[in-house]
Amino acid sequence: MTVSIVLFTSDLRLHDHPPLRAALDGSDAVVPLFVRDEAVADAGFTAPNRMAFLADCLADLDSGLRERGGRLVVRSGDVVTEVTGVAAEAGADDVHIAAGVSAYAQRREERLRSALAARGRRLHVHDAVVTALAPGAVTPAASDHFAVFTPYYRRWARQPLRDPAAAPQAVRVPDGIGSEPVPSRPEVTAVSEGLARGGEKEARRRLAAWLRGGIGAYEDRHDDLPGDATSRLSPHLHFGTLSPVELVHRARGAGGPGAEAFVRQVAWRDFHHQVLAVRPDASTADYRSRHDRWRSQAEAKDDIEAWREGRTGYPVVDAAMRQLRHEGWMHNRGRLLTASFLVKTLYVDWRIGARHFLDLLVDGDVANNQLNWQWMAGTGTDSRPNRVLNPVAQARRYDPDGAYVRRWVPELAAIAGNAVHEPWKLRGPARVAPDYPEPIVELSEGLARFKKARGLD
């Protein structure tokens, strides 16, 4: 009997899963393996919200495999030791894995390849599983990656995508391969109260609802903060409970300007992945240095704390930061304006903001988080690196009636209309919202400090 292993990583699904398809086609039995990788925990990437969501995903993957006659095998420890150990136990000559882009994923691939080869076994790495298009599938003439999104997107959109693979009917797992219990969400503590549910079934339910309902209005409504009219599929793309290839095919099938705008946004995800694949150091180092000398942690300590806690005195910033804490997720417009506020208005190093986001975001992702932070800091791929988003102007535009702020900042709930965006104007003898802080910085002062630091004045 021939046996293969499928090592699941950021691809926790059964639909459109090329590594699983290849393993099933090439052998009599398959070990679907997930390793709780100690290196990921050591690197500080196991934030409670993601661990809770992951537990949902693994439970659902196990149940999907059981419906097909199989089961998930879970191990903990060093990923290479566990994979080679299971390969020896099962007599598996082939191991299938989805290609990853982070420095860690690239190293894992190399280590696995050489450890398996030393034992006469083979590693098969599958592209276009974690992204719609493989990083490097399109490149400009004189470089190994695109540094600007628009030309990337033009090429990306013309590139044919592979056809999605159907979910298998049956999965035969060899007997006698031991597994730890599949982790469950209640074991995880310090989880955000409003955290979404994970798992492939939930992803597919959400996708179907999105294609039926939300996508048509996406172009007009994606920036509407209180409307909450985006797909919320990001954690499913992050954990791979949804295939980006299938998503793009099905979104295109929906047709219309909403679908086009949505697919363009999904391409941003591929864009950041193709940058990180060739510049893995961009997870911590400036992609393009602007020679910033950020305020020291000690000097900015109170400002950083106020930003994290949603007590900056700028209601839309605070609303978004509180949404992040409560849900483990934040609207894209909120991410943009809170990031701008930290890096530009407070002139605090983007790495501090990115770390806080990674501590809470259920979709927290090295490629998308770090490179979006760099984009907003002007050290990344933004062609206008010195843009500053004014939080009051942003609030008036994207939360015109103030409903988003009232939802997340209860101290301000009694203020009607868009006056809620500038509560300091209602102060004085009237003392509206006495519990709400005064702004921690004047916007004009923040702007002047930033311009001086970047040599723009």
Ligand code: FAD
């Ligand atoms: P939709 O608007 O429905 O978009 C569909 C999908 O397209 C998203 O699920 C996502 O996969 C992709 N997408 C949309 N916008 C972007 C973008 N700007 N960059 C990359 N992909 C995008 N996204 C993450 O997935 N993980 C992160 O850790 C992350 N951190 C961010 C940090 C900052 C400072 C900023 C400004 C953005 C960040 N984003 C991140 C991108 C974006 O905010 C989220 O993908 C989006 O808000 C998720 O909500 P949604 O699924 O409803 O998005």
